[in-house]
Amino acid sequence: MQAPTPAALDAFWMPFTANRKFKRDPRFVTGAQGMHYTMSDGSQVLDGIAGLWCVNAGHRHPAISAALKQQIDTLDYASNFQLGHPAAFTLAERLADWAPADLNRVFFTNSGSESVDTALKIALAWHRARGDAGRYRLIGRARAYHGVGFGGISVAGIAKHRNAFGPLLNGVDHLPHTHDPKRNAFSRGEPLHGVEHADALEAICAVHDPATIAAVIVEPIAGSTGVLPPPVGYLTRLREICDRHGILLIFDEVITGFGRLGARFAADRFGVVPDLMATAKGLTNGAIPMGAVFVREAIHAGFMQGSEAGVEFAHGYTYSGHPLACAAALATLQVHQEEDLAGQCAAIAPYFEDVLHALRGEPAVADVRNLGLLGAVELSPFPGRPGVRAQAVERRCLEQGLLVRALGETIAVSPPLVVSRDQLAGLAETLRAALRHVDAAGPDAASP
Ligand SMILES: Cc1ncc(COP(=O)(O)O)c(C=O)c1O
Numbered sequence: 529m530q531a532p533t534p535a536a537l538d539a540f541w542m543p544f545t546a547n548r549k550f551k552r553d554p555r556f557v558t559g560a561q562g563m564h565y566t567m568s569d570g571s572q573v574l575d576g577i578a579g580l581w582c583v584n585a586g587h588r589h590p591a592i593s594a595a596l597k598q599q600i601d602t603l604d605y606a607s608n609f610q611l612g613h614p615a616a617f618t619l620a621e622r623l624a625d626w627a628p629a630d631l632n633r634v635f636f637t638n639s640g641s642e643s644v645d646t647a648l649k650i651a652l653a654w655h656r657a658r659g660d661a662g663r664y665r666l667i668g669r670a671r672a673y674h675g676v677g678f679g680g681i682s683v684a685g686i687a688k689h690r691n692a693f694g695p696l697l698n699g700v701d702h703l704p705h706t707h708d709p710k711r712n713a714f715s716r717g718e719p720l721h722g723v724e725h726a727d728a729l730e731a732i733c734a735v736h737d738p739a740t741i742a743a744v745i746v747e748p749i750a751g752s753t754g755v756l757p758p759p760v761g762y763l764t765r766l767r768e769i770c771d772r773h774g775i776l777l778i779f780d781e782v783i784t785g786f787g788r789l790g791a792r793f794a795a796d797r798f799g800v801v802p803d804l805m806a807t808a809k810g811l812t813n814g815a816i817p818m819g820a821v822f823v824r825e826a827i828h829a830g831f832m833q834g835s836e837a838g839v840e841f842a843h844g845y846t847y848s849g850h851p852l853a854c855a856a857a858l859a860t861l862q863v864h865q866e867e868d869l870a871g872q873c874a875a876i877a878p879y880f881e882d883v884l885h886a887l888r889g890e891p892a893v894a895d896v897r898n899l900g901l902l903g904a905v906e907l908s909p910f911p912g913r914p915g916v917r918a919q920a921v922e923r924r925c926l927e928q929g930l931l932v933r934a935l936g937e938t939i940a941v942s943p944p945l946v947v948s949r950d951q952l953a954g955l956a957e958t959l960r961a962a963l964r965h966v967d968a969a970g971p972d973a974a975s976p
Contacts, residue, residue: 531554531556531568532554532556537551537554538551555567555568555926556568557573560575560587560588561587561588562586562587562588562944562946563575563586563587563943563944563946563947563948563951564587565587565931571929572929573926573929573930573931574929574930574931574943574951574954574955574958575587575931575943575944576925576930576931576932576941576942576943576955577931577932577933577940577941577942577943578814578942578943578944578945579814580809580814581751581782581783581788581809581810581902581942582808582809582810582813582814583813583814583944584786584787584788584810584813584869584944584945585813585860585863585864585867585869585944585945585946586944586946587944589813589815589859589860589863591859591862591863592812592813592815592856592859592860592863593815594859595855595856595858595859596815596816596852596855596856596859598855599615599851599852599854599855599856600852602851603851604851604852605850605851606851607846608636608844608848608849609844613849613851613854615849615851615854615855615858616636616849616851616854618854618858619634619849619854619857619858619861620633620634620636620849622858622861623820623822623857623861624822626792626861626864627792627793627805627822628792628793628795628796628801629795629801629824630824630825630826631795631801631802631804631805631822631823631824632822632823632824632825632828633822633823633824633825633827633828634820634821634822634823635650635820635821635823635841635843635848636818636819636820636845636848636849636850636853637808637818637819637820637821637845637848638817638818638819638845638847638848638850638853639675639808639817639819640674640675640780640782640806640807640808640809640819641674641675641676641677641680642675642677642808642819642845643675643780643782643806643807643808643819643820643821644674644675644677644679644680644683644745644780644782644806645675645677645678645679645680646806646819646821646843647743647745647778647780647804647805647806647821648666648679648680648683648743648745648778649679649843650804650821650823650827650841650843651666651742651743651776651778651803651804652664652666652742652743653831653841653843654776654827654830654831655742655776657830657831657833658830662739662740663739663740663741663742663774663775664698664699664740664742665699665700665701665736665740665741665742666679666682666683666697666699666700666741666742666743666744666745667683667700667701667702667703667729667732667741667743667744667745667775668682668683668684668685668700668701668702668703668744668745668746669683669685669702669703669704669705669745669746669747669750670685670702670703670704670705671685671686671705671707671750671753671754671756672684672685672686672702672705672745672746672747672750672753672780673686673689673747673750673751673752673753674745674747674780674806675782676689678693678696678697679697681693681696682696682697682700683697683700683702683745685702685705685753686753699740701732701735701736703725703726703728703729703732703744703746704725704728705725705750705753705756706719706722706725706750706756706758706759706762707750707754707756708721708722708759709894709895709906712759713894713895714885714888714895714896715757715897716881716885716898717757717881717898717899718757718758718759718760718899719757719759719760719897720759720760721759722759722762723759723760723761723762723765725759725762726761726762726763726765726766726769727765727769729744729766729769729770729775730769733769733773738773738774738775739773739774741773741775742775742776743775743776743777743778743803743804744766744770744775744776744777744778745778745779745780745806746763746766746777746778746779746780747779747780747781747782747783747784748763748779748780748781748784748789748794748795748797748798748800749783749784749789749794749899749902751782751783751784751902751940751942752783752935753935753936754897754904754906754935754936754937754938754940755897755898755902755903755904755935755938755940755942756897757897757898757899757902758798763798763800764798764799764800766800767800767801767802776803776804776827777802777803777804778802778803778804778805778806779793779794779795779800779802779804779805779806780806781793781794781795781805781806781807782806782807782808782809782819783809783902783942784797784900784902785805785807785809785810785811786807786809786810786811786860786864786869787810787864787869787870787873787945788810788873788900788901788902788942788945789873789899789900789901789902790870790871790873790874790877790900790901791870791874791900792864792870793805793807797900801824803823803824803827804821804822804823804824804827805821805822806819806821807819807820807821807822808820810860811857811860812853812856812857812860813856813860813863815856815860816850816852816853816856817847817853818850818853818854818856818857820857867946869945869946870945872945872946873900873901873945874900876901876947876948876949876952877898877899877900877901879949879952880898880901880903880947880952881898881903883952883953883955883956884896884898884903884905884941884956885898886956887905887956887959887960887963890960890963890964891963891964891966891967892907892908892917892963892967893905893906893907893963894906894907894908894937901942901943901945901947902940902941902942903940903941903942904935904938904939904940904941905938905939905941905959905963906937906938906939907921907937907938907939907963908937909937910970910971910974911971913971913974914936914937915934915936915937916971916974917937917966917967917971917974918934918935918936918937918938918939919934919974920966920969920973920974921934921939921959921962921963921966922934922939924961924962924965924966925958925959925962928958928961928962929958930954930955930958930959930962932955932959939959941955941959943955
């Protein structure tokens, strides 16, 4: 495919991108296979972040591609409003089997943002349906990312994603984040210190009256704000406090779902069952947009009351359970089963941990964090130049054939779960060389 013309570059308002900077020096992906992207100059780049934390089975998995091709020639679109197509039901059943405990009812969306907003709405509407409309508060957490819907940015904890958009949802409060580098730097897996951060929920209850709180939402591991694994015992304690006060617990598993932590879901990995689970990304291996909210049976049952003629939950998307997305998700689940992607992840995770932690001592490395195949190397910024070092490292890695992601001062790494030991070793060496190169070149060379 031809490179975009200047007019085409101007026309596309790119998401979450420094548009003008990108368009001065654009980089294009033209193909992908397995662990690699092909760039427009023909070079190969190792995908160290699985697309955007989504391509868990590797790019263009033949079974997923084949399922999509077959589906488009059979049924392109059918609505699931007062109608239905079989694949959506089959997929829901398979996902229910796949999910922990009784998270057996599945509501389809098209993205992580929609899954989050859907989960928040289910929580609010469930309390109302059982006659407890006084529970309207939603509790999020500092340094959380829950997508870009108004619900998601309200409960998330990133000021620059919120401050352009006014007062957002009413009745939202936030737990503190759990990042504690003084006590936990260079932790392998779950950090030892910080379970007490969960007790902040009791403090919030004391301020607001727990009888007004509908739900708490957390990412089991905060991803986009720098990969922050939960302290040992933290999620269990959150669950206990929610149970004590009749508050629903929502896990945002948009990144952690579908094998990334070496288990099907973070809920399995940590042994904590939420009431609702928001997912997307790995559900279709990134091949086509889809999200799903998993709902516990008792919550779903709360809606299935009253007249059978009425719509029980006034919510849904034109593309909820789109036939193509269902085909891709069914094939993805099959791949998970046949190739045991979560098991592959669990098996290679200790090696991933070792190669990442071996970067300790390289220039400006302030912390290394990891769990499953989610990892992060946090850097000390160049004085007075926030984010510049991490961006320069990201750029240098790309020049050297490796895609990683700069998130503030942190370099995130989350390769497809099919990554090999050699590829992980190569990834770490490219990152090491980039850290040294950027440090030697200094902040002026690194500036955009
Ligand atoms: C934890 C979490 N929730 C929600 C989202 C939003 O997903 P989407 O971009 O598909 O709307 C993301 C995206 O990275 C995420 O990491």
